[in-house]
Amino acid sequence: MKQLMESPCSECKGKVKRKTISQEFEKEGVKVKLSGFKAWVCSQCGEIYFEPGGAEKVAQAVNCLFALALAERQHKGRVIAHLS
Numbered sequence: 001m002k003q004l005m006e007s008p009c010s011e012c013k014g015k016v017k018r019k020t021i022s023q024e025f026e027k028e029g030v031k032v033k034l035s036g037f038k039a040w041v042c043s044q045c046g047e048i049y050f051e052p053g054g055a056e057k058v059a060q061a062v063n064c065l066f067a068l069a070l071a072e073r074q075h076k077g078r079v080i081a082h083l084s
């Protein structure tokens with residue numbers, strides 16, 4: 001995950017498009033999934049870019065989901081947050 005600096009993609013020079021995406025994260029065997037959030041995705045290589053501050057907000061949300069998952073001892077399941 002990288003901050004959006006400027007388009008096109010800094011990895012492959014492909015075009016980046018704003019898309020609604022889902023991402024799954026794993027920590028200590030616990031999986032959480034965040035879906036329905038907007039980010040910029042390279043149409044060629046799939047690199048994900050966030051607007052300034054966006055990556056931090058996603059990281060905060062994911063940390064909260066991990067805290068919830070661990071508190072509820074849902075080690076064998078997964079916590080999914082869907083933004084709509």
Ligand SMILES: [Zn+2]
Binds near residue numbers: 009011042044046047
């Ligand atoms: Zn790319």
